[in-house]
Amino acid sequence: MRWLALITLALFLLASAALAESVPVDVDIATLSAGARTLAPGDTLTLSVQYKYPAAADEPLLWATSSDIVASISGKDASIPVTVTALKDGRAAISLVGSRSGRTLAKCQVTVRTIKISSFSLSRKTLTIAPGQVYTGLSAAIKPSTATFRTVAWATSDASVATFNAAGLDTATGANPAIYSRNPGVARITAQTQTGRKLTCVVTVKPLAIKSVQFPKSKYTVYWKDPGALKLIAVVSPATAGVAPEYASSAPEIADIDKVTGALTLKAPGTVSITASAGGKTGACKLTVASKDIKSLSVWTPGGAAVVLNPAGTAQLTAVASPAYADNREVTWTSDNTGVATVDSTGKVTGAAGGVANITVTSQFSAAVHATVAVHVRGDAAVMRTVTISAAGDAVLGGDPRSSRGGATNPYSDQEFQAAIVKPGDDRAAGDGTVFTRVDSYFAGENNIATLNLEGTLTSSKNFDPHKSFVFRGLPAYASTMLLAHHIDAVNIANNHSYDVGTPGYNDTKANLTRAGVRPYGNSITNSVTSENGLQVGFLGFVSKGLSAGTLRSRVQSAAKKYDVVVVAFHWTDVPEFRYAYPSGRQQMLARAAISAGADLVVGHHTHRLNGIERYKDKFIAYDLGNFVTIARNPLNQFQSSNPQGKYDYDSMIYQQKFNVWADGFVEAAGITLVPCAITSAYNSQVNNCQPTPYTSSSDINRVIQMVQSHSPSDFSKYPITNFAS
Numbered sequence: 173m174r175w176l177a178l179i180t181l182a183l184f185l186l187a188s189a190a191l192a193e194s195v196p197v198d199v200d201i202a203t204l205s206a207g208a209r210t211l212a213p214g215d216t217l218t219l220s221v222q223y224k225y226p227a228a229a230d231e232p233l234l235w236a237t238s239s240d241i242v243a244s245i246s247g248k249d250a251s252i253p254v255t256v257t258a259l260k261d262g263r264a265a266i267s268l269v270g271s272r273s274g275r276t277l278a279k280c281q282v283t284v285r286t287i288k289i290s291s292f293s294l295s296r297k298t299l300t301i302a303p304g305q306v307y308t309g310l311s312a313a314i315k316p317s318t319a320t321f322r323t324v325a326w327a328t329s330d331a332s333v334a335t336f337n338a339a340g341l342d343t344a345t346g347a348n349p350a351i352y353s354r355n356p357g358v359a360r361i362t363a364q365t366q367t368g369r370k371l372t373c374v375v376t377v378k379p380l381a382i383k384s385v386q387f388p389k390s391k392y393t394v395y396w397k398d399p400g401a402l403k404l405i406a407v408v409s410p411a412t413a414g415v416a417p418e419y420a421s422s423a424p425e426i427a428d429i430d431k432v433t434g435a436l437t438l439k440a441p442g443t444v445s446i447t448a449s450a451g452g453k454t455g456a457c458k459l460t461v462a463s464k465d466i467k468s469l470s471v472w473t474p475g476g477a478a479v480v481l482n483p484a485g486t487a488q489l490t491a492v493a494s495p496a497y498a499d500n501r502e503v504t505w506t507s508d509n510t511g512v513a514t515v516d517s518t519g520k521v522t523g524a525a526g527g528v529a530n531i532t533v534t535s536q537f538s539a540a541v542h543a544t545v546a547v548h549v550r551g552d553a554a555v556m557r558t559v560t561i562s563a564a565g566d567a568v569l570g571g572d573p574r575s576s577r578g579g580a581t582n583p584y585s586d587q588e589f590q591a592a593i594v595k596p597g598d599d600r601a602a603g604d605g606t607v608f609t610r611v612d613s614y615f616a617g618e619n620n621i622a623t624l625n626l627e628g629t630l631t632s633s634k635n636f637d638p639h640k641s642f643v644f645r646g647l648p649a650y651a652s653t654m655l656l657a658h659h660i661d662a663v664n665i666a667n668n669h670s671y672d673v674g675t676p677g678y679n680d681t682k683a684n685l686t687r688a689g690v691r692p693y694g695n696s697i698t699n700s701v702t703s704e705n706g707l708q709v710g711f712l713g714f715v716s717k718g719l720s721a722g723t724l725r726s727r728v729q730s731a732a733k734k735y736d737v738v739v740v741a742f743h744w745t746d747v748p749e750f751r752y753a754y755p756s757g758r759q760q761m762l763a764r765a766a767i768s769a770g771a772d773l774v775v776g777h778h779t780h781r782l783n784g785i786e787r788y789k790d791k792f793i794a795y796d797l798g799n800f801v802t803i804a805r806n807p808l809n810q811f812q813s814s815n816p817q818g819k820y821d822y823d824s825m826i827y828q829q830k831f832n833v834w835a836d837g838f839v840e841a842a843g844i845t846l847v848p849c850a851i852t853s854a855y856n857s858q859v860n861n862c863q864p865t866p867y868t869s870s871s872d873i874n875r876v877i878q879m880v881q882s883h884s885p886s887d888f889s890k891y892p893i894t895n896f897a898s
Contacts, residue, residue: 630647710738
């Protein structure tokens with residue numbers, strides 16, 4: 173009987189597995205492609221399901237309308253986009269409903285509203301025109317511009333006199349139809365709105381005599397080397413006579429003119445008389461073809477960028493003369509160091525060996541008119557040195573030691589942090605340094621300088637700010653055991669949590685970092701780190717709220733004179749946290765101002781969400797690097813439709829950029845590596861252990877890169893991104 177029991181058990185397990193496999197999964201969250209919309213009767217709107225969670229859900233979704241009298245829908249199957257048709261004034265909610273659960277997952281509120289016409293007018297009430305002419309100046313105006321029924325229907329009382337196209341049709345629609353005159357006579361042109369309002373223009377068709385032919389001015393001066401298209405146009409009155417003038421020049425050897433179009437061909441300096449004739453009337457003007465000396469030269473470079481070449485590489489330079497119509501535009505190109513770069517007679521530069529060569533273009537007419545551009549040719553260490561900046565986002569080393577009675581939103585979160593990072597037997601007071609273990613290699617290495625935003629304090633002080641619901645405090649020893657031990661060279665302390673433990677805590681943090689050998693920067697502090705090859709990298713940090721462009725410019729300009737490479741960090745305290753958002757206008761203004769003042773790299777923090785990258789003046793801006801280390805919990809950080817990652821958004825990134833620095837101080841952005849990370853090594857189980865970890869799956873890596881791409885202000889594909897590391 174034992175074998176029978178075993179068979180029964182096996183069948184039970186198989187049945188259980190089958191049942192487990194067939195358990196239906198309902199949709200928990202879904203979003204639509206459009207939110208609230210206002211439509212006019214007759215308008216349509218297409219809605220589709222933009223996102224649903226979880227991805228494994230097999231519940232069919234349905235469309236529904238709360239009022240099919242106000243707005244109808246084209247179908248109920250939500251796997252197909254639905255067409256919503258507005259029918260009459262009112263409101264209707266277009267809902268996305270789970271077929272099994274019956275839950276409403278998303279809504280689009282549709283308001284149908286008719287806006288009445290307040291005024292209706294024609295541009296003219298009468299028109300006299302010659303037979304065979306076309307008139308396009310008759311127009312109808314409807315106010316307000318938002319009026320619902322704006323279509324205008326046109327009709328003629330006599331299509332043999334005046335109609336709406338060459339084929340003789342007597343009806344037209346639109347605000348500005350073409351009127352075709354045909355035979356002498358009178359026709360009444362009427363315009364009628366959809367609501368029945370009607371206006372009339374009386375059109376008289378008869379032969380018209382030319383009254384005058386005139387040029388707008390009696391004298392014109394043009395420059396005979398002007399590359400622009402030059403025309404002279406005479407005005408025939410009345411315009412409705414439909415007669416075009418014929419042009420002539422008194423001296424075609426100086427300036428010829430096309431007899432039909434009035435286009436000029438300039439041949440030599442001098443003065444000519446230009447005439448225009450029509451219907452027995454003639455008008456004339458004086459045309460002076462003048463000569464202009466060249467005043468200045470400039471050099472156009474590809475893309476307007478600095479010229480950087482490899483040996484044997486080439487670039488085409490272009491001489492730009494001012495004014496554009498100057499005479500004697502011939503130029504000569506020279507190089508002051510042909511061992512580094514040569515240039516031919518057309519401005520084509522070829523790199524020869526590492527170094528800097530000044531390429532000069534000189535006017536052959538005047539040696540005093542010239543322009544110079546530096547060409548940098550990559551070479552060995554004697555020509556240029558290389559340094560890499562590795563930047564990460566918000567690092568909260570610690571948590572809130574207060575209880576809920578002390579005003580903490582996350583009470584005892586500091587204890588949670590220690591529990592996450594300290595293993596049994598470790599020195600709890602010192603911390604074991606595991607926080608950065610999994611990303612250590614990205615911060616290590618010769619001539620690799622690492623920085624992040626220290627979101628909080630490292631102090632033993634208990635002088636907590638009573639007005640803050642979030643207070644971040646880590647142990648002083650973390651400066652050594654976490655930061656220095658894992659190659660973090662400099663940290664930004666200009667953020668909204670620097671003073672969580674008051675001024676004493678802020679001062680302690682600076683002192684503890686400095687004592688450990690980690691450079692604090694931000695607020696009034698500019699600090700620097702020297703690479704192994706002797707390059708000095710200066711760091712500045714700013715809180716954006718209340719920051720003036722003048723203060724920013726002055727600080728950055730001062731640093732640019734002192735250091736080989738300058739990195740500026742912004743904590744964007746005047747934009748909302750926890751939102752996926754395109755960089756704001758103020759963010760772009762400040763970041764670009766920093767670049768213009770001399771910054772070589774700008775990085776940002778504060779929103780706890782990754783943001784885009786922008787190339788500006790051959791420098792780069794990483795607008796927000798997101799979270800990197802945090803134990804903090806916030807209701808806004810929890811799962812919602814804009815956060816498809818799970819309960820928390822674990823996405824982060826290390827931004828690495830290499831710089832080539834020439835002996836003359838020129839800094840080249842040589843290449844970028846993006847390292848998509850999670851802020852926890854246990855992200856698959858949705859446990860935050862405060863150990864940032866590079867993603868390894870292509871789906872995770874691609875998601876992070878696509879997020880950055882979608883929020884980048886300029887063309888991401890043209891950036892020198894050499895690798896998406898994992």
